[in-house]
Amino acid sequence: MRTTVGIIGAGPAGLLLARLLHNAGIESVVLESRDRAYVERRQRAGILEQGTVEVLRAAGAERMDREGLRHDGIELRFDRRRHRVDFPALTGGKSVMVYAQTEVCKDLIALQLKEGGPLLFEAEALAVEGAETDHPRVRFRHKGVEDVLECDYVVGCDGFWGVARAAVPAGRSSTFERTYPFGWLGILADVPPSHDELVYARHDRGFALLSMRSPSVSRLYLQVPADTDADGWSDEEIWTELERRFETDDDWTLRRGPITQKSVTPMRSYVHEPMRHGRLFLAGDAAHIVPPTGAKGLNLAVGDVVTFVRALTHRRETGSAELLDAYSATCLRRVWQAERFSYDMTTLLHRAPDATPFEDRLQLARLERIASSRAAETDLAEAYTGFPIG
Numbered sequence: 304m305r306t307t308v309g310i311i312g313a314g315p316a317g318l319l320l321a322r323l324l325h326n327a328g329i330e331s332v333v334l335e336s337r338d339r340a341y342v343e344r345r346q347r348a349g350i351l352e353q354g355t356v357e358v359l360r361a362a363g364a365e366r367m368d369r370e371g372l373r374h375d376g377i378e379l380r381f382d383r384r385r386h387r388v389d390f391p392a393l394t395g396g397k398s399v400m401v402y403a404q405t406e407v408c409k410d411l412i413a414l415q416l417k418e419g420g421p422l423l424f425e426a427e428a429l430a431v432e433g434a435e436t437d438h439p440r441v442r443f444r445h446k447g448v449e450d451v452l453e454c455d456y457v458v459g460c461d462g463f464w465g466v467a468r469a470a471v472p473a474g475r476s477s478t479f480e481r482t483y484p485f486g487w488l489g490i491l492a493d494v495p496p497s498h499d500e501l502v503y504a505r506h507d508r509g510f511a512l513l514s515m516r517s518p519s520v521s522r523l524y525l526q527v528p529a530d531t532d533a534d535g536w537s538d539e540e541i542w543t544e545l546e547r548r549f550e551t552d553d554d555w556t557l558r559r560g561p562i563t564q565k566s567v568t569p570m571r572s573y574v575h576e577p578m579r580h581g582r583l584f585l586a587g588d589a590a591h592i593v594p595p596t597g598a599k600g601l602n603l604a605v606g607d608v609v610t611f612v613r614a615l616t617h618r619r620e621t622g623s624a625e626l627l628d629a630y631s632a633t634c635l636r637r638v639w640q641a642e643r644f645s646y647d648m649t650t651l652l653h654r655a656p657d658a659t660p661f662e663d664r665l666q667l668a669r670l671e672r673i674a675s676s677r678a679a680e681t682d683l684a685e686a687y688t689g690f691p692i693g
């Protein structure tokens with residue numbers, strides 16, 4: 304097999320990349336190790352920055368505008384009090400959209416299968432070879448048979464556990480990492496959300512987040528110790544703990560409903576530099592991970608692939624490799640802003656197992672500052688609604 308851009312992975316990064324390349328008239332082949340049903344069911348992100356919404360809209364993801372929920376703010380909850388951060392008022396009109404990653408993937412898969420290049424499910428990339436030559440190759444196994452995909456460029460969109468990153472020699476790369484001593488126990492529940500915007504709660508018992516997937520499905524999270532087994536929590540224990548952490552001095556109540564899914568997500572920050580080696584480019588979780596507190600992972604993946612397509616188009620139109628050469632540095636500037644913001648949100652709202660009373664007071668003072676200073680609140684609103692791409 305031969306193509307212009309070989310894409311490893313059909314998560315949001317790989318699928319959007321294939322779509323943007325198709326719209327730019329550039330051939331690609333996508334290799335995805337899992338089957339279609341698995342990719343379409345994998346519960347993950349749900350918050351799209353304004354820039355992500357615009358990219359997906361231009362790419363042809365029409366259902367998002369019909370079914371996504373525009374959100375103009377979030378609520379911070381601490382000390383039994385509530386503070387709303389009003390995004391449009393603080394950012395000159397920006398907002399975010401609640402539209403699940405599962406739906407983004409379904410829309411992009413449907414578009415790709417209808418009018419894009421080949422998208423092979425159950426095609427596991429085994430290795431990227433010849434990244435330093437003009438003709439890199441991906442060795443892969445499709446339904447039990449080994450094959451080779453010859454490319455002009457390879458983009459590793461294969462997530463944190465993929466193989467693409469391994470093709471960058473250790474001596475040519477640096478990694479920056481932080482693992483947090485807690486995770487998120489996340490549930491999906493068949494019950495309308497108890498609030499019309501996301502609620503981020505800081506509590507002495509730990510962090511909690513109220514989110515949603517649709518007007519009838521709630522998504523809720525509890526901070527738990529890193530090694531927690533989701534099945535160790537009964538539904539009753541989860542609802543009781545959520546009620547405690549969201550408690551307020553007014554008459555707000557949490558609606559309960561049947562829990563349809565439970566899982567624990569580890570919290571990690573990770574950056575691999577550079578994001579390019581020869582003709583191999585890394586995009587999305589293959590190159591960087593953020594803890595989900597800032598809702599940045601999927602949005603970063605979108606920024607990376609937009610940057611790559613701009614650079615490749617520039618190369619084809621002008622013959623200049625300037626933007627391809629700048630790919631890693633361009634992406635990393637945005638990545639590190641997202642790493643900083645995700646770290647700030649995580650340390651602002653979670654209670655570390657060894658937190659001292661001094662640190663507890665500092666957290667409350669930081670929250671108080673956001674609630675009382677327009678400058679501090681604007682900083683949060685700007686970061687949450689998204690940093691510019693490129």
Ligand SMILES: Cc1cc2nc3c(=O)[nH]c(=O)nc-3n(C[C@H](O)[C@H](O)[C@H](O)COP(=O)(O)OP(=O)(O)OC[C@H]3O[C@@H](n4cnc5c(N)ncnc54)[C@H](O)[C@@H]3O)c2cc1C
Nearest residue numbers: 312314315316336347348428461462587588598599600601
């Ligand atoms: C529980 C949870 C909640 C999250 N919440 C948010 C949120 O609210 N907001 C946000 O922005 N982000 C969030 N994220 C992060 C977000 O989901 C990821 O950043 C996003 O999925 C990254 O997309 P990606 O395409 O880079 O990687 P992935 O989605 O991981 O996709 C990689 C793909 O590559 C495939 N693959 C792997 N290895 C191979 C191989 N060898 N050969 C072929 N294919 C391979 C995988 O099967 C997968 O389909 C969350 C993540 C989790 C886990």
